[in-house]
Amino acid sequence: MTPPGQVRHLLSLDDLEPAQFHALLDSAEQFLKTGRPLVGPLQGRIVASIFFEPSTRTRVSFEIAARRLGADLVNLDVMCSSRKKGEADRDTLSTLAAMGASIFILRTGVAGLPAELAGHLAPDCGLISAGEAEFAHPTQGLLDMLTIRQHKPDTDKLRVAIVGDIAHSRVARSAVRGLRLMGISDIRLIGPESFLPDDGEMPGTFQGNDLASGIDGADVVMALRIQRERMKLAEMPESADYFQRFGLTEKKLAALAPDAIVMHPGPINRGIELDDEVADGPRSVIREQVRNGVAVRMAVLTTVANSLAESDRAGRA
Amino acid sequence: MTPPGQVRHLLSLDDLEPAQFHALLDSAEQFLKTGRPLVGPLQGRIVASIFFEPSTRTRVSFEIAARRLGADLVNLDVMCSSRKKGEADRDTLSTLAAMGASIFILRTGVAGLPAELAGHLAPDCGLISAGEAEFAHPTQGLLDMLTIRQHKPDTDKLRVAIVGDIAHSRVARSAVRGLRLMGISDIRLIGPESFLPDDGEMPGTFQGNDLASGIDGADVVMALRIQRERMKLAEMPESADYFQRFGLTEKKLAALAPDAIVMHPGPINRGIELDDEVADGPRSVIREQVRNGVAVRMAVLTTVANSLAESDRAGRA
Amino acid sequence: MTPPGQVRHLLSLDDLEPAQFHALLDSAEQFLKTGRPLVGPLQGRIVASIFFEPSTRTRVSFEIAARRLGADLVNLDVMCSSRKKGEADRDTLSTLAAMGASIFILRTGVAGLPAELAGHLAPDCGLISAGEAEFAHPTQGLLDMLTIRQHKPDTDKLRVAIVGDIAHSRVARSAVRGLRLMGISDIRLIGPESFLPDDGEMPGTFQGNDLASGIDGADVVMALRIQRERMKLAEMPESADYFQRFGLTEKKLAALAPDAIVMHPGPINRGIELDDEVADGPRSVIREQVRNGVAVRMAVLTTVANSLAESDRAGRA
Numbered sequence: 001m002t003p004p005g006q007v008r009h010l011l012s013l014d015d016l017e018p019a020q021f022h023a024l025l026d027s028a029e030q031f032l033k034t035g036r037p038l039v040g041p042l043q044g045r046i047v048a049s050i051f052f053e054p055s056t057r058t059r060v061s062f063e064i065a066a067r068r069l070g071a072d073l074v075n076l077d078v079m080c081s082s083r084k085k086g087e088a089d090r091d092t093l094s095t096l097a098a099m100g101a102s103i104f105i106l107r108t109g110v111a112g113l114p115a116e117l118a119g120h121l122a123p124d125c126g127l128i129s130a131g132e133a134e135f136a137h138p139t140q141g142l143l144d145m146l147t148i149r150q151h152k153p154d155t156d157k158l159r160v161a162i163v164g165d166i167a168h169s170r171v172a173r174s175a176v177r178g179l180r181l182m183g184i185s186d187i188r189l190i191g192p193e194s195f196l197p198d199d200g201e202m203p204g205t206f207q208g209n210d211l212a213s214g215i216d217g218a219d220v221v222m223a224l225r226i227q228r229e230r231m232k233l234a235e236m237p238e239s240a241d242y243f244q245r246f247g248l249t250e251k252k253l254a255a256l257a258p259d260a261i262v263m264h265p266g267p268i269n270r271g272i273e274l275d276d277e278v279a280d281g282p283r284s285v286i287r288e289q290v291r292n293g294v295a296v297r298m299a300v301l302t303t304v305a306n307s308l309a310e311s312d313r314a315g316r317a
Numbered sequence: 318m319t320p321p322g323q324v325r326h327l328l329s330l331d332d333l334e335p336a337q338f339h340a341l342l343d344s345a346e347q348f349l350k351t352g353r354p355l356v357g358p359l360q361g362r363i364v365a366s367i368f369f370e371p372s373t374r375t376r377v378s379f380e381i382a383a384r385r386l387g388a389d390l391v392n393l394d395v396m397c398s399s400r401k402k403g404e405a406d407r408d409t410l411s412t413l414a415a416m417g418a419s420i421f422i423l424r425t426g427v428a429g430l431p432a433e434l435a436g437h438l439a440p441d442c443g444l445i446s447a448g449e450a451e452f453a454h455p456t457q458g459l460l461d462m463l464t465i466r467q468h469k470p471d472t473d474k475l476r477v478a479i480v481g482d483i484a485h486s487r488v489a490r491s492a493v494r495g496l497r498l499m500g501i502s503d504i505r506l507i508g509p510e511s512f513l514p515d516d517g518e519m520p521g522t523f524q525g526n527d528l529a530s531g532i533d534g535a536d537v538v539m540a541l542r543i544q545r546e547r548m549k550l551a552e553m554p555e556s557a558d559y560f561q562r563f564g565l566t567e568k569k570l571a572a573l574a575p576d577a578i579v580m581h582p583g584p585i586n587r588g589i590e591l592d593d594e595v596a597d598g599p600r601s602v603i604r605e606q607v608r609n610g611v612a613v614r615m616a617v618l619t620t621v622a623n624s625l626a627e628s629d630r631a632g633r634a
Numbered sequence: 635m636t637p638p639g640q641v642r643h644l645l646s647l648d649d650l651e652p653a654q655f656h657a658l659l660d661s662a663e664q665f666l667k668t669g670r671p672l673v674g675p676l677q678g679r680i681v682a683s684i685f686f687e688p689s690t691r692t693r694v695s696f697e698i699a700a701r702r703l704g705a706d707l708v709n710l711d712v713m714c715s716s717r718k719k720g721e722a723d724r725d726t727l728s729t730l731a732a733m734g735a736s737i738f739i740l741r742t743g744v745a746g747l748p749a750e751l752a753g754h755l756a757p758d759c760g761l762i763s764a765g766e767a768e769f770a771h772p773t774q775g776l777l778d779m780l781t782i783r784q785h786k787p788d789t790d791k792l793r794v795a796i797v798g799d800i801a802h803s804r805v806a807r808s809a810v811r812g813l814r815l816m817g818i819s820d821i822r823l824i825g826p827e828s829f830l831p832d833d834g835e836m837p838g839t840f841q842g843n844d845l846a847s848g849i850d851g852a853d854v855v856m857a858l859r860i861q862r863e864r865m866k867l868a869e870m871p872e873s874a875d876y877f878q879r880f881g882l883t884e885k886k887l888a889a890l891a892p893d894a895i896v897m898h899p900g901p902i903n904r905g906i907e908l909d910d911e912v913a914d915g916p917r918s919v920i921r922e923q924v925r926n927g928v929a930v931r932m933a934v935l936t937t938v939a940n941s942l943a944e945s946d947r948a949g950r951a
Contacts, residue, residue: 036361044670046698056393056409056412057412057416060365060391060393060413060416061416063391064363064389064391064416064417067389068389072698072701072702074694074697074698076690076694088901088902088904091900091901091902091904092690092901094921095690095691095900095901095921095924096694097921098921098922098924098925099691099694099695099698099924099925099927099928100698100925100928266408266412267405267408267409267412268405268408270405270408287411287412287414287415288415290412290415290416291415291416291417293416294416294417353678373710373726373729374729374733377682377708377710377730377733378733380708381680381706381708381733381734384706385706583725583729584722584725584726584729585722585725587722587725604728604729604732605732607729607732607733608732608733608734610733611733611734
């Protein structure tokens with residue numbers, strides 16, 4: 001078993017032991033308190049950011065985190081450049097490694113690609129998933145859990161509702177894993193039938209199509225983004241109809257527990273997943289999620305860098 | 318009234334008091350003399366550059382200015398990434414602010430967007446326009462005025478001709494405002510009828526269609542760029558015809574005052590707005606304008622950063 | 635004659651005296667040993683990277699080299715931004731120079747453009763070609779020669795085979811020049827008839843269509859990339875047919891000298907120019923080429939920067 005703090009690749013929250021998971025959240029809390037460290041723990045390291053899918057917020061969040069730690073960041077806009085030449089992904093990573101890059105941040109729509117690429121990396125390189133198809137978004141999961149822990153430190157009795165397109169959502173999958181790592185058992189997945197996960201995929205969760213009963217008494221409501229780019233046409237709901245049934249409004253949220261919080265991974269489709277009053281209202285912790293995202297990514301990058309340094313030492317010993 | 322040096326948002330030269338305007342030009346002069354400051358006044362600050370319209374020179378000029386001041390720069394290529402997801406502009410800015418960005422550089426084709434977005438920013442954030450539709454380009458105005466002041470310190474008796482597409486030009490609008498701030502009253506706007514501003518928009522200026530009489534005795538001639546991307550088809554002049562009537566040549570410029578200077582905001586359409594002999598000739602100060610652009614942007618960024626720090630202190634007191 | 639180490643523009647290996655060529659390789663070796671210098675010799679310099687053709691590896695390699703030397707790097711994605719406005723290339727460079735950039739890294743498909751642009755630069759600016767049409771890729775040539783020198787220090791008796799599309803390859807042209815600078819005379823160019831250079835272009839080389847005899851006893855085999863983007867349709871070989879005749883496999887490579895090395899400029903088309911067994915096998919030095927690329931570019935950037943500083947001093951004296 002890897003000791004806490006030793007994480008060479010972060011592909012999914014499934015890879016983390018509870019001790020490692022909590023060590024990462026603690027480390028992120030530290031960064032929130034202290035800001036940018038005086039001596040960058042990634043000074044001299046080259047971090048390569050490779051996004052096969054478009055992204056603004058996750059890419060920039062990792063970029064700011066890497067820079068605050070003193071890393072040199074290389075940005076590969078893969079949709080534009082190397083694909084035009086048909087360069088194979090494995091060769092792209094090994095080329096960047098030969099140039100000196102040692103940490104790779106990867107977003108891809110291809111399930112299994114992060115694990116495949118991580119498997120081919122040399123021992124002095126690590127890979128961090130920034131989103132893998134519908135399946136994993138571990139740093140999003142960590143920042144969501146950090147946000148919940150900050151507001152609800154007594155996590156074991158929490159009731160959490162996830163609302164929206166669970167079936168297509170890597171955010172939901174990483175959240176469910178994170179909630180379990182925090183010892184939360186009352187998890188409700190709410191959405192139209194075609195948006196609920198396949199039978200048996202998420203055992204022990206409550207699943208249903210009725211928002212009112214689903215969020216009744218909940219301490220945390222996570223609204224998911226409608227991912228039109230991942231849906232087949234037949235599955236796609238009418239926006240107005242979706243908002244009517246599942247969009248969050250102050251009126252519908254009256255059934256929540258007092259001091260309940262409302263989360264959304266962003267970017268928000270205002271008037272579809274939630275209205276302005278909820279997005280900008282007192283229960284919304286959406287901006288805190290973004291702020292926590294930078295801290296969580298600083299924690300993950302530092303942990304990966306430390307694990308690489310550790311394995312360098314072990315290799316030389 | 319804001320004290321000189323206190324500028325949180327710079328959306329248009331109309332926002333500046335004369336004292337603030339001159340303080341910015343003086344600060345830019347300082348940067349031209351001293352180059353990069355020893356300790357970056359923007360050290361640790363995150364500057365986010367958001368361009369909804371394509372640009373090379375303005376984007377790079379701001380980028381160099383921000384880096385020379387020690388800032389971390391985040392570049393948002395908005396045409397590529399976030400728009401694909403339909404992320405609303407307000408949410409983009411508040412997301413970047415939550416990640417730690419405190420100064421936003423924005424270029425947009427949408428009139429009013431900079432003011433709207435600035436109005437929604439938290440008090441510890443500032444916004445600098447890098448061009449707003451046809452209406453404002455304040456840092457261009459500042460660099461143009463700095464260039465004029467360097468060559469013609471005795472500004473009040475100057476005769477200035479602006480030649481070209483005034484109607485569609487944010488450069489012209491910011492220049493006219495800047496000329497007035499410098500106490501210049503002899504302003505001539507010269508162009509084809511469809512390129513002149515609407516009646517009453519720029520009172521007190523001379524407007525006409527004849528280049529020869531318009532530039533007669535002028536100390537400064539600013540040629541504007543033909544902005545094909547902002548014109549309707551019917552308004553678009555034939556290049557050869559335009560050059561014949563309004564293109565600047567050494568022969569036509571014989572009517573200028575001795576030591577007159579020729580300006581252009583770039584990028585130049587050689588053979589349309591002016592010919593090579595003029596562009597690269599002794600009267601041309603086009604490269605000085607570019608050099609001044611970096612210094613002016615350093616001055617604006619420093620002033621905005623100081624204003625934010627000031628308001629932080631005021632908020633804590 | 636320029637003294638060794640004085641190189642203001644690097645447009646082609648043809649521009650280099652043997653002493654300069656070897657000084658650059660020695661400098662690259664130094665960087666491989668010492669890594670990032672403690673005080674960046676390019677600290678405060680602005681390096682502008684301008685790619686008119688898509689590239690991942692060369693662009694990133696230069697970017698890493700420039701950053702390791704302490705430079706501020708400005709990236710111009712020219713295909714996206716400035717071309718939309720029709721900005722002329724000369725004006726782009728002089729604009730960037732006016733903003734403070736002093737070293738330009740240029741890739742272009744237009745033959746002669748680097749020399750033309752270098753000819754118009756002010757004396758305090760240098761230009762480095764990152765690939766010019768089919769004609770020159772000097773830093774690739776340097777990294778290839780460094781790799782050969784590392785493995786085969788006794789260069790004068792070496793037998794080198796270049797396999798593939800020599801006619802369309804700037805890599806091959808720079809390699810042939812580099813091989814001659816290293817005193818290597820046994821150079822074999824192997825490929826289909828339409829891929830061989832024009833009569834008289836590369837005198838003194840052996841040219842042929844038969845791989846087996848061409849690589850017989852060779853110490854070094856350089857496979858070239860099939861450059862589909864540079865070929866006319868009629869010239870384009872069927873991939874399977876090409877692999878059959880010219881693709882490198884372990885079996886075909888049995889005819890090489892013992893300890894022979896296999897090179898490829900990347901990105902590899904696996905299964906066309908060579909198969910996986912060769913690409914990842916013991917003779918392959920492909921990753922070393924990539925690693926050497928960063929060191930060679932650090933050496934070139936340092937030499938150009940020193941030459942500019944030198945000419946600044948000479949200009950002032």
